[in-house]
Amino acid sequence: MTSINPNSMTDDYNFAYLDEQTKRMIRRGLLKAIAIPGYQVPFASREMPMPYGWGTGGVQVTSACLTPDDTIKVIDQGADDTTNAVSIRQFFEKTALVNTTTDTEAASLIQTRHRIPEHDLSEGQILVYQVPIPEPLRFLEPRERETRKMHALSEYGLMHVKLYEDIAHHGHIATSYAYPVKVEERYVMDPSPIPKFDNPKMANCPALQLFGAGREQRLYAIPPYCNVVSLDFEDYPFTRLKADTICALCAANDSYLDEVIIDDSGTRMYVCSDTHYCEDRQSKGHTGTANSLDDPDNVDRPISNKGGDNAASV
């Protein structure tokens, strides 16, 4: 460890903040994670200059993967402009001097919290997820020793007990975030709190997907073009679930929508959670009800999304 020079704080950081030794340690963990898709690899998580819950796991993974030529994009709930996304983006601008972008296609590395971008990812891209709780079995089996054994022996009945409880109490599988998946027919994995709408995008994805949990000190990965299946029952198949409407700004009928309140009287509307996707569509001339009331022909009709979506995704 070098001591901090008060005269030039930023110059004294190693590239992307973490020292080379630590980055090598994380890369070794990531290589193991890639070799065993969906398997949680322990790693010695470092103190980062931000609190847990702000994506310290994802930041460490990004730090270990960045090269000076990278262009990075950071999103939080799909948006590039939230405090969390902006501060992480600035962190890497300062410590790694890399280019940043909001354009999904232009980014070589995307760090995300709670979403997968709408635009298809491509080969060579890395998607880094911030993970709060990596253990999908935790809520029913708090004993770590036991959950590790269950993974080792592929004893995953308990995951279905959770889904059974959902149906028993709600009439359908009510889990809509952090919906468990099985990777390459072996390890059951928590995809982090992304909406289950995003689950099919993890399957057969050309990009490398890396997951980092800072507080829990775990890394895991889905290498490109993996088989990823959302767990379900034969008589209650996995469904993507989407608001039964279209984006009020760009009229997209295929994107994940957030409900937002737009004025003091509580008026609500649905807009794309992926802000770049929405802006890109608007710049290409797509308009929704919120900005084209005088031109109803321009507004697409909503589609609903029902039926099993697992089959389509693998």
Next chain:
Amino acid sequence: MQPLFEARGISKSYGSIIGCSDVNLTLYPGEVIGIVGESGSGKSTLLNCLSAQIIPDNGEVLFRSPSHGDVNILQLTEANQRYLARTEWAYVHQNPRDGLRMSVSAGGNIGERLMNIGNRHYGNIRDTAEDWMERVELNVGRIDHRPSTFSGGMQQRLQIARNLVTGPRLIFMDEPTGGLDVSVQARLLDLLRSLVQKLSLSVIIVTHDLAVVRMLADKMVVMQRGNVVETGLADQVLDDPQHPYTQLLVSSILRV
């Protein structure tokens, strides 16, 4: 007839304390063996060795498994041990909290073993759970309630249903009526007896209550300070105990 289960020379010590010492035991299909003895005599230690929950210092445990053939339990991989424990064996704990998931509904508790062995049809799992609730005399209307809202006797019946749902061949029970009121105990024993008969279950049951043995067991094993001091047909041992310690045990209940 061939034995279903056989234990030879089982010994287990905790440092200098003897848990059980050189125990042999043979169980035939459809048979119930009661293990009795005072507190600390090594009953639970023996049962845990027999069910591979703890590994004995010496001895072997043989089981005629429908899926795996004749197996030496202690030499199986942990994966196979756990598979057997979830399918062909069952273990009923004295405290239902140790054998149930308290945060999961009754239906989910019964369904877990089915899901563990790959059942992926919600409707079938639920039908089977309802069927088992009826068989253990639980109100099917409570299928979505958590066991924490059940009485002790109901919890114990739920634990039994949860264990029997996969049709295990061999049931281990450690003081299943232990923490219950006398009237509740009697009802549970009645239920156990009728299940044992209907399903021709093979059972190894630990108890310090000789009434349980008289009601359920075909054979009995008497333990004192880790050693088996007497074995035999339950009725014979209870009516005509040979070992002084057994005589003491039997006479002490007769005096109650």
